Amino acid sequence: MLDKKYEAKEKESKWLNYWQEKKIYEFKPDAREVFSIDTPPPTVNGKIHIGHIFSYTQTEMVARYKRLRGYNVFYPFGFDDNGLPSERLVEKEQGKKAKEIGREEFAKLCYETTDKYESEFQDLFSKMGVSTDWQIHYKTVSPTTIKISQRSFLDLVNKGHCYHKESPALWCNECLTSIAQAELETKTIKTTFNYVNFKTVEDNEEFTIATTRPELLPAIVCVFVNPEDKVHNHLIGKTAHIPVIDVEVPIMGDEKVAIDKGTGVVMCCTFGDQTDIEWWKKYNLPLKYIFTEDGCIASFVPNYGGMKIKEARKKIVEDLTNGGYIQKIEELEHEVQTHERCGKEVEYTVMKQWFIDIMNHKEDFLRIGNEIKWHPEHMHNRYNEWVSNIMWDWCISRQRYFGVPFPIWYCKDCGEVILAREEDLPVNPLVDKPSISSCPKCGSKEFIPETDIMDTWATSSVTPLINMRYGEKDNLESILKPMSLRTNASEIIRTWDFYTIVKSFYHFGERPWDNVMISGFVMADKGEKISKSKGNSKIEPMDAINEYSADVVRYWAGTGRLGSDIVFSDETLLRGKKLVNKIWNVSKFIEMHLQDYVDKEFNDFEYIDRWIIAKYQEMEKGFIKYLDEYEVGLALNTLEKFFWNFCDNYIEIVKHRLYRPEEFGDIPRYSGQKTVYMLLYKLLQDFSIFFPFITEEIYQELYKFNDSIHLTEIKFMDYDFNKELVTGDKLVEIISSVRGEKSSNNLSLKTPVKYLEINASQDIEEAINSSIKDFKATLFINNLQINHQDNDYEIKKIELEIEEKTA
RNA sequence: GGGCGAUUAGCUCAGUUGGUUAGAGUACUUGCCUUACAAGCAAGGUGUCGUAGGUUCGAGUCCUACAUCGCCCACCA
Secondary structure, three states, rough: OOOOOOOHHHHHHHHHHHHHHHHOOOOOOOOEEEEEEOOOOOOOOOOOHHHHHHHHHHHHHHHHHHHHOOOOOEOOOOOEHHHHHHHHHHHHHOOOOHHHHHHHHHHHHHHHHHHHHHHHHHHHHHHOOOOHHHOOOEEOOOOOHHHHHHHHHHHHHOOEEEEEEEEEEEEEEEEEEEEEEHEEEEEEEEEEEEEEEEOOEOOOOOOOEEOOOHHHHHEEEEEEOOOOOOOOOOOOEEEEOOOOOOOOEEEEOOOOOOOOOOOOEEEEEEOHHHHHHHHHOOOOOOOOOOOOOOEEEEEOOOOOOOOOOHHHHHHHHHHHOOOOEEEEEEEEEEEEEOOOOOOOOOOOEEEEEEEOHHHHHHHHHHHHHHHEEEOOOHHHHHHHHHHOOOOOEEEEEEEEEOOOOOOEEEEOOOOOOOOOOOHHHHHHOOOOOOOOOOOOOOOOEEEEOOOOOOOOHHHHOOOOHHHHHOOOOOOOOHHHHHEEEEEEEEEHHHHHHHHHHHHHHHHHOOOEEEEEEEEOOEEOOOOOOOOOOOOOOOOOOOHHHHHHHHHHHHHHHHOOOOOOEOOOOHHHHHHHHHHHHHHHHHHHHHHHHOOOOOOOOOOOOOOHHHHHHHHHHHHHHHHHHHHHHOOHHHHHHHHHHHHHHHHHHHEEEEHHHHHOOOHHHHHHHHHHHHHHHHHHHHHHHHHHHHHHHHHHHHHHHHHOOOOOOOOOOOOOOOOOOOHHHHHHHHHHHHHHHHHHHHHHHHOOOOOOOEEEEEEOOOHHHHHHHHHHHHHHHHHHOOOOOEEEEOEEEEEEEEOOOOOOOOO
């Protein structure tokens, strides 16, 4: 028997253990069709917040739904312990920079730290009822993953999509590494706009350039004006003298110069910004790179060499002012590109780096985007927008320590790239030696290992490959190419989704998945995204589980619409709590009335039973439709609405028949038993997607067809009770009106109705007559009079038996 | 500045292809201890559907413009 009260905490831990012991969520390839989910490996950087719970739970619900629909669900979990986020976490915990700790020791600390957090993460996700097979979970830095990631790299190099080249790249002089365009974040900062006077060498004509970065004066290689600019275009062809620096550079024309910005005259440096690089390439300008990798002015720059960039800026403005070259200085608020991991302004650099070709295959990436179904559909635009506008090849070299090493050495003498052999993977070039003893090009016997590691996204973009064990003997390529579903939030469409598509296209020439499902964010309050940096999360996941139970927290997560943000709301949790409680109570009620029940073929359903069965079938259609679109929230809403109707109306009507067979007869009672038996099972299955714990508890007690409700399959009923669908609703309406009459007279619902007179159409009259016993019992009617009218119904008279209340 | 989305009851949100008096929950008020549930049941009031136009017999729903908010991108001289 079900307990009087449901103790969530105790039951949830019981079923967690049970599922684990019985391996309920184990993935084994078999004859069933596979539904595979590529879920984001959360970044191991300290904490899972309620936002993670929100989006992961929605995905999890899809996994449970597909399992109920008979799919063999492949749903592995991963952890991203790659690169910078982990390194920064370790640096923070140690209070020391990686450089000070030393490469080997640092990597060890990274492994220890990520392991520690991963077990915490796993515990939390398990407690939330995530139905993943932990046997096949992966880490983005592990021998297996490194092997697959390196194999992916070698494949791209061999196919000519990955190249090593000296090229401008984005550089973070806080993290001391190059970064990708996708890792940029724009920030508004306050700075000054300095109007600096220049002169032409030819005729000493003065002109002004406005700049936010005067420290770049020593890097100027050229001055540009717009050929359409009537004020300045006569300068084209002349030579500009750079004040203080005392260097002469040509003045050229280019239509990219905005006449109305600043003074309309622009200095071009190597490299101040994106445009500088474009001009540098377009006009083949000389390279005058003046920064060091740690954010200083290079020592070869006279007067300013060795200074920090900001110091140099100050000093140079001082010198300009003293020389009388500053016309004015304006305060300015403008947006700069910063590195999203550390928030520091990025610079450009020139060095040899590994790049993956993006620019030559944009059309292919767009085409593949079209082949994938996006949920919600409008998220496809985000992808298109990004791909269409991307301007750089993807730089995958990072000058960091912890991550996937490049399986590469360089010949010390001629610089020839020596690739590792595939059979030797995984390879750490710092420890391992190349398979060849001498350089095939020059014969040198000395090799230099690549010290860089790969970009975080270079490895997380291979999650489908990790899942399918790409290139391994026991691979799952045939069933996971493509995977069924990728899920993530909208902010990483341009990174994780895009890069995964790039890799899949280069490796296999096809899409990595059939569907992409995008979740929204959790907002702390209206208009404020919950983020680690702001620390504005009002609730910790573990606290929420302890306070409300995992099922209830899942309810909250499950109410969100795809792609839409959600606010953390106590009201929603309360609503979930009530729903879970109601499921328990109605199950107890049904269990009570099934003590003597034996399931058998039966078709002689009572009217009101036919009605609720028809209502269920109608609801189920919408429910399934929503789930097939991954709209778990709308599906839950549909189900919940039906469920309350089932409890408050149907159960209230049928209970009299279930309690009193002597009055209603054994067969009508059996009809009610059969109905609640069937529908509770269906409801438990449906609810098991959202509430895996409580539904399991009830299933095990009442049904137990197999080891777990989560291994059952949804079977559709096909009763044709369409007529009851409409007239039954009318019946409920009439019942509701009569109850209203009692209620507004401040009477108990048990108050007998002495006389009820209704005018009704033929259909409704038939409905009442077909359910006459249920109808009268529900409302406690003594005398009922039905008159005929053409359409609908009208309640003519309600006489209640009013007891005199004794004082 | 560009792209996408949102704007419906005090709060959190539904509203499917345009079709009568716009719906839930919550909060509030009133009543009811009804052989599952007081974490319950019944009843009740609450809305210029962001603003302004347009299409239509008919618009919360379609079109245009604007406003506010959010996400992403660009501008950074």
